[in-house]
Amino acid sequence: MASRDLTGKTALVTGASSGIGRAFATRLAGRGANLVIAARRQTELDALATELRRDHQVEVTVVAIDLATATSAAELFARTEGAGRAIDILINNAGFGTHQYFLEQDWAKVLQQLQLNIVTLTELTHRFGQAMSARGRGHILNVGSIGAYTPCPTYATYAAGKAYVRDFTEAVAHELAPKGVRVCCLCPGGTITEFHQVAGQTVPGWMRAMAFMPADRCAAIGLRALFGWRRNVVSGVGNKVGMFMLRFLPRRMIVWIGAKSMGQPRLAAQNP
Numbered sequence: 001m002a003s004r005d006l007t008g009k010t011a012l013v014t015g016a017s018s019g020i021g022r023a024f025a026t027r028l029a030g031r032g033a034n035l036v037i038a039a040r041r042q043t044e045l046d047a048l049a050t051e052l053r054r055d056h057q058v059e060v061t062v063v064a065i066d067l068a069t070a071t072s073a074a075e076l077f078a079r080t081e082g083a084g085r086a087i088d089i090l091i092n093n094a095g096f097g098t099h100q101y102f103l104e105q106d107w108a109k110v111l112q113q114l115q116l117n118i119v120t121l122t123e124l125t126h127r128f129g130q131a132m133s134a135r136g137r138g139h140i141l142n143v144g145s146i147g148a149y150t151p152c153p154t155y156a157t158y159a160a161g162k163a164y165v166r167d168f169t170e171a172v173a174h175e176l177a178p179k180g181v182r183v184c185c186l187c188p189g190g191t192i193t194e195f196h197q198v199a200g201q202t203v204p205g206w207m208r209a210m211a212f213m214p215a216d217r218c219a220a221i222g223l224r225a226l227f228g229w230r231r232n233v234v235s236g237v238g239n240k241v242g243m244f245m246l247r248f249l250p251r252r253m254i255v256w257i258g259a260k261s262m263g264q265p266r267l268a269a270q271n272p
């Protein structure tokens, strides 16, 4: 099923202006899917749309939208399903983290993160899930993180939010399976994208070279899992083994490992 032909289907990819989202859009277009690509940066989306139309002869609609607002999920739904454009595949990929101690974080930024990574993702799953259920078919992929497995100092709200995404996705996958809608969570480990730059985290070169995965490979793993009836997938063998081993450790030690592996935030005023 991994290389199924998606000609005639329409996929909506959030956060398609860079990284894993851009890779999802490119892979889906490569299989013949028409696309709706959403993010804030119009220029990047327009450039990707031009490339995908040229290389794959698919229809691509650009929606420049800030998905960290309370009304954005309703707007995105109105501009697609509401405008008669049925979405067969939803990739809830947009997200960001901030590498900082919790109390040092700007509260407005924390709220934006919770809205984007949790609330908007949930509302899009609700709205498009209803439309897909009514048609008796559809696919939804929610992007979590290996942070879903580890409470993580310096990424406290981000990692906890990804744990929500994983649990929420698996529960909804169970509910929607009898309705013909497949729902899956992709939990990437370190992936070469703009994520860490946006988060303000310096990743050592050796770690990027040895432990990070190209965005395209991560997207391929997510799509294979989604079309293969999986409900959760961790990207990469090393990450899979690591997440499996965590279940044998005391929870306090997992938090310690999380803190050690993330390092100290660049902008820290003090070390608590």
Ligand SMILES: NC(=O)c1ccc[n+]([C@@H]2O[C@H](COP(=O)([O-])OP(=O)(O)OC[C@H]3O[C@@H](n4cnc5c(N)ncnc54)[C@H](OP(=O)(O)O)[C@@H]3O)[C@@H](O)[C@H]2O)c1
Pocket (backbone or CB within 6 Å): 014, 015, 016, 017, 018, 019, 020, 021, 038, 039, 040, 041, 042, 065, 066, 067, 068, 093, 094, 095, 096, 097, 116, 143, 144, 145, 146, 187, 188, 189, 190, 191, 192, 193, 194, 195, 196, 198
């Ligand atoms: N890279 C990793 O190591 C890693 C690991 C685990 C999980 N993840 C997850 O993978 C997903 C994709 O991240 P990435 O690694 O590809 O990072 P990225 O290159 O920074 O891409 C993030 C995408 O999200 C979009 N986005 C951010 N804020 C948005 C907003 N307010 N409204 C709409 N779109 C917004 C960005 O577009 P605009 O800036 O144009 O809005 C961009 O397209 C995220 O959910 C992230 O948590 C990444």
